Amino acid sequence: DEKWGEAVKAVVVTQPGATVTADELTGFCAERLDRLKKPRSVDFVAELPHNRNGKLDRKAVREPYWADTARRVN
Template identity: 80%
Template sequence: MREDGYLFLVDRKKDMIISGGFNIYSTEVETALYEHPAVQEACVVGVPDEKWGEAVKAVVVTRPGQHVGEQELADFCATRLDRFKKPRSVEFVAALPHNRNGKLDRKAVREPYWAGADRRVH
């Protein structure tokens, strides 16, 4: 915050999920997911939720030859995070999209879940 009262965001505000009035940072949930030995890559996004505004969703690529279930991964996160931060759903994919610089394209992961939604909570 500057002396004149202006506040500057120094991280991507869209990486924050607001669920039931709680602020949940995607990177915090992803850090917990990466602690699981079966997780190769993960992207956490907010998806529409009628009750809470947004719900935490993890999109995960597993390591070759590894398998983990949705509930097992959510329970694993619950031991490392506050319960309201754990993923409410997990989707397993073969690969996650990346931009030209090799960074995870979070917008491309998030967009299909919001397509056609009446409102967008970001």
């Protein structure tokens, strides 16, 4: 986002054998979420990082997207 420097992005792990496209996911979200909560883009990854307690490591998920910027979201 040019104004705030951030936008909603979906980082998705699919089940083995599942086929889904970024357009299908954003369409699904558009039908169910407010337009401000709908992801502008979707990235597919093999797995999501977890901390030593087994919880999703949100900071590690965000890190690659903030690598080239001075401003970061906590």
